[in-house]
Amino acid sequence: MSGDGPLLRVTGLEAAYGRARVLFGVDVEVGAGRLVCVMGRNGVGKTTLLNAVMGVLPPTGGTVVFDGEDVTRLPTHERVRRGMGYVPQGHETFPQLTVADNLRVTLEATRHRDAAAIDEALEVFPRLKQFLGRRAGFLSGGQQQQLAMARALVTRPRLLILDEPTEGIQPSIVAEIEEAIERLHRERGLAVLLVEQYLELAERLADSFVIIEAGVVRRAGGADDLRDDEVKRLLAV
Amino acid sequence: MESLLNQLPVGLSIGAVLLLIALGLTFTFGQMGVINMAHGEFIMAGSYTAYMLQDWAGGEAVIVALPVAFAVAGALGWVLERAAIRHFYGRPLDTLLLTWGVSLVLQQAARDLFGAPNVQVVAPSWLTGRIELLGGNLPYARLFIMALAAACVVGIWAYMDRSRQGRRMRAVMQNRELAAVSGVATGRVDQLTFFIGSGLAGVAGVALTLIGPVGPSIGTYYIVDAFLVVVAGGLGQLRGAVIAAVALGMLNSYAEFWTDASLAKVIVFAVIVGFLQFRPQGLFVLRSRALT
Numbered sequence: 001m002s003g004d005g006p007l008l009r010v011t012g013l014e015a016a017y018g019r020a021r022v023l024f025g026v027d028v029e030v031g032a033g034r035l036v037c038v039m040g041r042n043g044v045g046k047t048t049l050l051n052a053v054m055g056v057l058p059p060t061g062g063t064v065v066f067d068g069e070d071v072t073r074l075p076t077h078e079r080v081r082r083g084m085g086y087v088p089q090g091h092e093t094f095p096q097l098t099v100a101d102n103l104r105v106t107l108e109a110t111r112h113r114d115a116a117a118i119d120e121a122l123e124v125f126p127r128l129k130q131f132l133g134r135r136a137g138f139l140s141g142g143q144q145q146q147l148a149m150a151r152a153l154v155t156r157p158r159l160l161i162l163d164e165p166t167e168g169i170q171p172s173i174v175a176e177i178e179e180a181i182e183r184l185h186r187e188r189g190l191a192v193l194l195v196e197q198y199l200e201l202a203e204r205l206a207d208s209f210v211i212i213e214a215g216v217v218r219r220a221g222g223a224d225d226l227r228d229d230e231v232k233r234l235l236a237v
Numbered sequence: 238m239e240s241l242l243n244q245l246p247v248g249l250s251i252g253a254v255l256l257l258i259a260l261g262l263t264f265t266f267g268q269m270g271v272i273n274m275a276h277g278e279f280i281m282a283g284s285y286t287a288y289m290l291q292d293w294a295g296g297e298a299v300i301v302a303l304p305v306a307f308a309v310a311g312a313l314g315w316v317l318e319r320a321a322i323r324h325f326y327g328r329p330l331d332t333l334l335l336t337w338g339v340s341l342v343l344q345q346a347a348r349d350l351f352g353a354p355n356v357q358v359v360a361p362s363w364l365t366g367r368i369e370l371l372g373g374n375l376p377y378a379r380l381f382i383m384a385l386a387a388a389c390v391v392g393i394w395a396y397m398d399r400s401r402q403g404r405r406m407r408a409v410m411q412n413r414e415l416a417a418v419s420g421v422a423t424g425r426v427d428q429l430t431f432f433i434g435s436g437l438a439g440v441a442g443v444a445l446t447l448i449g450p451v452g453p454s455i456g457t458y459y460i461v462d463a464f465l466v467v468v469a470g471g472l473g474q475l476r477g478a479v480i481a482a483v484a485l486g487m488l489n490s491y492a493e494f495w496t497d498a499s500l501a502k503v504i505v506f507a508v509i510v511g512f513l514q515f516r517p518q519g520l521f522v523l524r525s526r527a528l529t
Contacts, residue, residue: 109420
């Protein structure tokens with residue numbers, strides 16, 4: 001790890017879809033081994049923030065520094081290769097590839113190319129082992145989300161970026177996914193930037209949080225501050 | 238009955254050529270959403286490659302030209318993607334205009350280089366015979382084209398299904414954004430896809446020299462039909478392209494046999510329009526979570 005700064009430092013990030021500006025200078029920091037929760041109501045720019053951090057949507061202003069290196073202008077795949085693992089919203093997979101090929105195509109794009117990374121990822125989500133030969137499009141939403149997370153783990157990220165990982169997932173699998181996040185964070189010390197709508201999960205896992213409203217950070221603080229009434233007001237629908 | 242039978246190899250070989258052309262289009266159209274009007278001129282580049290090689294390779298020019306034309310047309314496609322098309326991703330109408338302009342420039346370049354009149358490529362002597370079968374004629378040249386297309390389909394299938402690079406191509410086709418966040422350098426995959434797709438058009442161009450004369454506008458004659466194959470077969474689908482190409486080739490040749498060339502075109506278009514009313518997504522669908 002280079003330098004003493006945080007693993008991820010986002011400063012004054014701005015992003016827009018065409019002329020519609022969505023982010024107006026967002027600051028977020030994730031220290032090594034920390035779990036930071038990004039919260040806010042629907043449509044405030046949480047997903048846009050993650051897409052801008054990953055370069056999926058090139059930011060119009062501000063900087064993204066990962067492990068001491070300015071990655072703001074790097075293409076998405078270069079950020080992934082530097083250790084930023086991203087699981088986008090909506091349990092995305094390559095639907096016509098088998099579960100094994102979903103993981104393989106990711107492994108072959110990594111720097112380490114170590115096939116053991118696939119076994120490690122499957123240890124986190126053992127349920128996937130029985131589906132290795134099946135096409136990803138045939139899995140249930142919850143299984144697809146586990147595959148999506150396993151896919152990100154294959155890259156051996158130092159920072160895992162998750163966008164509402166339990167949204168729209170059947171309850172039986174939600175617990176497995178939450179448990180996996182908790183284990184990765186607590187036992188392996190993986191840093192996590194988590195977008196989450198629900199206070200309950202955030203209270204349990206987060207070291208710190210930011211609340212976004214209308215494209216700016218309205219509130220930031222440590223886990224204890226989450227019990228604040230002001231926080232409840234910002235998140236109430 | 239006899240002449241009806243003779244139309245069979247005609248239709249099948251036209252279908253085979255259409256398939257070679259459409260394979261390339263289905264990749265560039267399916268993976269990148271690019272409507273490449275200059276694809277027809279990569280066919281022409283392939284044909285003229287065979288013509289040029291005659292001085293050197295004589296009667297075997299067609300055979301020698303197959304790999305050379307693949308490389309020449311592939312390189313043209315690669316340059317077009319790098320120099321122009323990549324700046325227009327996500328803007329289909331601009332891409333259409335751009336590639337149409339490139340197509341006109343390439344046609345004029347061919348006129349300047351080789352002259353406006355058609356030229357002839359002499360087929361290898363061992364391809365000039367024919368088999369008598371059930372009272373019909375099966376020219377070797379047409380059989381060769383069918384075998385060539387079949388070999389290309391098998392090759393492409395093996396590449397897509399068995400190789401690492403092929404797996405990467407399928408991943409980008411199915412979910413470009415996810416491929417990028419999985420660490421895949423999508424831009425590099427696009428370059429290779431464009432090279433292979435354009436190269437196949439070059440191979441089709443060589444095959445066409447066995448059927449008839451070669452002219453600067455040979456590509457425009459086939460490009461529309463090839464797009465019809467892509468649309469009717471379903472984007473990015475090998476299986477759909479094969480079925481649609483053979484069906485369209487047969488329909489073309491029999492419609493032309495029973496009526497005339499222009500009425501045949503009307504019939505073909507009418508059938509395609511009718512078909513798309515019932516299956517607007519084509520024979521097979523790639524871009525869906527539900528699977529075919």
